[in-house]
Amino acid sequence: MSLLYERVAESLRGQIRRGVLRAGERLPSLRRVGRQQQVSLATAVEAYVQLEREGLVEARPRSGYYVRSTAPPLSGAASRPAVRAPRPMRNPALLGVLDVLTRSDLLPLHAATPALDLLPAAGIAAAVARTMRRHRDEALRYAAPQGHPDLRLQIARRYAQCGVDVDPDEIVVTAGAMEAISLALRSVTRSGDVVLLETPTYYGLLQAVAALGLRVVEVPNRVGTGIDAAQLDALLARHDVRAAVLVPNFNNPVGSLTGEADKQAVVAACAARGVVLIEDDLYGELAYSGERPPPLRKFDRKGGVITCGSFSKTLAPGLRVGWALGPHWTGELLRAKCFSSVATASLPQLAIADYLAHHDVDRPLRRLRRELSANAQRWREAIARHWPAGTRVSEPAGGMALWLELADGVEGGALFEAALGQGIGTLPGHLFSNRDDYRHHLRLSCGLRWDAKMEQALRALGATADRLRRRK
Incomplete structure (x- = not known):
């Protein structure tokens, strides 16, 4: 058996080395490999498991096996600056980021938004049309x-589907x-309160904190494993923190997922010290x-979590429909909403409700x-090349x-x-920290369609990075 599975594994290794099977591509199904190599299904499974142990392929639930990138991964320590005392927002680079976001002449590798043809545009359009036809007066x-x-x-x-009970009456649409x-x-x-944020974290959260005159203390987000729950607990013990703004599910920019045990620990630590947890989900x-x-709300027993979300990344960015929910904070959220934008536009709300229902x-x-x-x-493999x-x-x-x-x-x-001069949008790493950290980092979005233009852009960025390296 071992000789048979190793023969199959070596055949696939060769295809990966020669580029016949490239990073991100799906491997042939187990049954197909069994037929091609004239081995049993069990032997094919053993060959794939061996390639997975070697880091050449990865299994994706209900999807199959895929070739992994050869790009060197970040280590957990790569994004963990020293812990420091709370301070006001002092990153002047955040003031200029809007100039890039408003430019329409760039290949938007800086924008964390999926390509529109990956979203259900036809269904949303149909929902808008139905809404205007059936509920025109209400929509206007x-x-x-x-x-x-x-x-x-x-x-x-939607929250009930991931095991979280939410009362519709606690939701405030934003x-x-x-x-x-x-x-x-x-x-x-x-103003003047201390809030806890991850580092690195989304620059928009830093801007929101700066606008309110709040001071920031930062907890490391570990590459691959997410929020450092032990460090968070230590920071809460050391500082008088009023609120924590966290992104446990696929932190932007790192993309890490905080495990459920750490989520439970984070919620418990905040609850023990009366810290309000604001979750960006x-x-x-x-x-x-x-x-x-699951969101942090699933582990909340005292109502200390405010969960925020949006349909912008999954349905329609331009409709601008999101929400905040927290059973103990509905009244305060509603008052804040009334004093800012009064209400969210009716047509987008009704159209999305219609889409979700039909x-x-x-x-x-x-x-x-x-x-x-x-x-x-694909992005990782292009960067490796x-x-x-x-x-x-x-x-x-x-x-x-x-x-x-x-x-x-x-x-x-x-x-x-340099990338701006080539018509390519990126975001430098120092935007993602209150302290101007991560000067040797960069964030790219992989939400656009992969094509020859995209590979050319990543090749051009790589060549530019190499020129900058040699110049130094």
Whole structure:
């Protein structure tokens, strides 16, 4: 048996080495390999398991085996600066990031948004048309500040599918997840309070904190395993933290997933010290495995978690429909909503509620997850081929962000500026920290369609990185 499975494994190793099977591509099914190699199904399974042990392939639930990238992965220590005292926001680079986000002349490798043809555009268009045909007057009127009941019911049903009980009456509908997070911060903090954020973390969270005059203490997000729960507990013991804003499901920019044991520990540590937990669950539906990880709300026994989310990454970015929910904070969230934008637009709310009621939401989600997972592998393989030796890349478990540690001598800011001159958008690593850390890092989005233009862009970025390295 061992000789047979090794013969099959060696055949596949050769195809991977020669590039016949490339990173991100699906291997032939076990039954097909059995027929081709004239071996039993058990022998084919043993060959694939051996290749998985060697790190050449990876198994994806209900999907099969895929060739893994040869790009060197980031280690857990690569994104863990020294722990420091709370301080106000002092990263001037955050003020200029909007200039890049508004440019339409760039290949948007800086934008963590999926390609529109990966989203259910036809279904959303049909839902908008039905809404205007059947509920025109309601769609054109102001909505209630809390949001339309039908939409809140659909949001509660989505959470029920991952084992989380949500009362539709506790949900406040917002203009995307960022408004939800801003409302949560306004509801639970005052200027000068200390909030805990991950490092690295999404620059939008840093901007929201800066706008409210809050001080920041940072807890490491470990590449691959997520939030350092022990370090978080130590920080809460040391500092008077009012709120924590965390992204446990596929942190942006690292893409790591915090395990359930650490999630439980995080929730318990915050509850023990009266720290309000604000969870950004924007990417929760985009697990490459197909298994939707639970939000922190699932482990909350005292109502201390405010969960924020959005349909922007899964259905329609332009409709700007999100939510905030937390049973003890609904009144405060609603007051904050009334004092800011009053209400979210009616037509997008009604259209999304209609879509969720009349369409199979999970089918396009499965397609989106598969494409993002394959893209992450394609991007990693292209970086391994075209970028300088020493470049290391994260292996995200979901979402659409790739976090790069650049080769010695290459600064993310310099590569970012050079890429703009080539018509390519990227984001330098120092945007993702309050302290201007990660100067030798870069974030790329892998949400676009893979094609020759994309490979050419990654090749050009790699050549530019190599020039910067040699210049140093």
